[in-house]
Amino acid sequence: MFHTFADVKTAEDLKLPVPTLAARDGDGLRQPNMLAVEPSPELRHYIQDIGDRVDAIQQRLVPSEEDNMLKVSSDGRKAASDRRLVDPALFQHGPTKIGATADLLASVYEEHKDRIYTDPSTGEPEPARGALQLVFCDFGTPSEKWNVYGELKDQLRRRGVPEHMVRFIHEAKKDNEKGRLFAAARSGRIAVLVGSTSKMGVGTNFQKRAVRLVDMDAPWRPADLEQRHGRILRQGNQNPEVRISQVVTKESFDSFMWQGLERKSRFINQIMRGRLDVREIEDIGDNTLNFAQAKAITSGNPLVLEKAVADQELARLSRLDRAYNRNLVAVNHTKRGEQASADAAAQDLPLIHAAVARTVDTTADALPSHYRRPNLR
Known part of the structure; x- marks a missing residue:
């Protein structure tokens, strides 16, 4: 019924001149790379504690105001990024998602720091060299207390990325400030731009030098992920080939989030393409998980x-x-x-x-x- 009046055109139909997604390591498919991080012993222990919380909630041993499945889901997602998001006093031992992301960004910065880009209007080489990398992170945005953005910037500085070339979208409070920030990204004065989906996913135009995009966490909706990736797979990008990396902590809530996104996007694509092979599509609007899924995640x-x-x-x-x-x-x-x-x-x-x-x-x-x-x- 929807397609009797809707004229839907997907990216495959439009065939716009956008960069090609580089072949993935291992299988050669042109899809995002998955960067897996081993869980620390502390994270494994915390996930087991979440399993105990789920049992208590299921048995109604705690009031819903004190603990519920939505809180469990939120804490699990935060812990998958860094346990300090749950409690800033906790120290994170071993490999972390932030460290793995910093290693990746620093290596790409060294690889592309001398890359030359041209002025679109004149075709002349621009004086500033170097590519742009985009990082999406919805948890741990800049604040006075410990946060992911500040930690990532500090780790990049220690790995040789100039501190003044690592910027946050949250620095721009007004439209004119955003305009200057985006202009700096296009002109090569920014090497890494970090932001959340809500602030950097829609209405942004800085794709000219974007060579790598990193998803540090997973949003709830496939549309949010599509908006993220649309910042780099976009007309006006002078890189003929780009890469997208998704940083995932093993044995954590990341598996639930990414599997959920894959399941939701498959159903949505069926509707938008108008080629349904099923008569029903289940409700995908629920933003929490059930007891069985939570117990499966905590099992590892x-x-x-x-x-x-x-x-x-x-x-x-x-x-x-x-x-x-x-x-x-x-x-x-x-x-x-x-x-x-x-x-x-x-x-x-x-x-x-x-x-x-x-x-x-x-x-x-x-x-x-x-x-x-x-x-x-």
């Missing part, structure tokens, strides 16, 4: 999460089967009632025909004389 076994999803699908299909059988019984009952009515009508039909044969036309002069009232005049 990705197969358990797949089983939880399969169990959900089995429960859904079982409900449909029961509803179908109940509907079938109701239809059969209605059928028997209608058949009985038809049989009774068939028995009455000869009597009705006989009654029709005995009827007398009483209209105007057709009425027999012995039925007429005598003329009293």
Whole structure:
């Protein structure tokens, strides 16, 4: 019904002159690279604590104002980035997502710091050299306390990236400030620009030198992810080939988030393309997780999460089967009632025909004389 009045054109249909996504390491597919980070012992312990919280919530041992599944989901997502987002007093041992991102950004900076870009209007080489990298992070935005943005900037400085060339989208409070920030990004005065989806995902124009985009976390909606990647896969980018990296902490809530995005985007693409191979699409607007998914995540076994999803699908299909059988019984009952009515009508039909044969036309002069009232005049 939607496609009877909607004219949907996807990026594949438009074929705009945008950069090509570089082939992924390993399988050669032109898709984002997944940069996996091993979980620290502290994170594993914290995830197990989340499992205990889920048990307490499921058994209603804690009031919903104190703890609930939405808080569990939020804390799990924060811990997957850095446990200090949950509690700034916690110290993070071992490899971290921030450290892995800093290593990647620093290596790309060294690789492209002498790259030459041209002025679009004149075609002349611009004096400033170097490419631009974009980092999206929705947790740990700049504030007075410890935050991911500040830690990332500090680690980049220690790896040789000039501190003044690492900027945050949050520095620009007004439209004119954003304009100057974007101009600096296009002119090569910024090497790394960090921002959140809400502030840097829509209405931005700094793709000219963008060579690498990093997703440090996963948003809830596929549209948000599409807006992120649209900042680099965009007309006006002078890099013929770009890369997108997604930093993921193993055995954490990252698996739930990225699997959820993949599932949601698959359904949405079916609708937008108008080539549905199913009659129903499940509701994808829920921004939290259920008990089975939470327990699967805290188990540390990705197969358990797949089983939880399969169990959900089995429960859904079982409900449909029961509803179908109940509907079938109701239809059969209605059928028997209608058949009985038809049989009774068939028995009455000869009597009705006989009654029709005995009827007398009483209209105007057709009425027999012995039925007429005598003329009293």
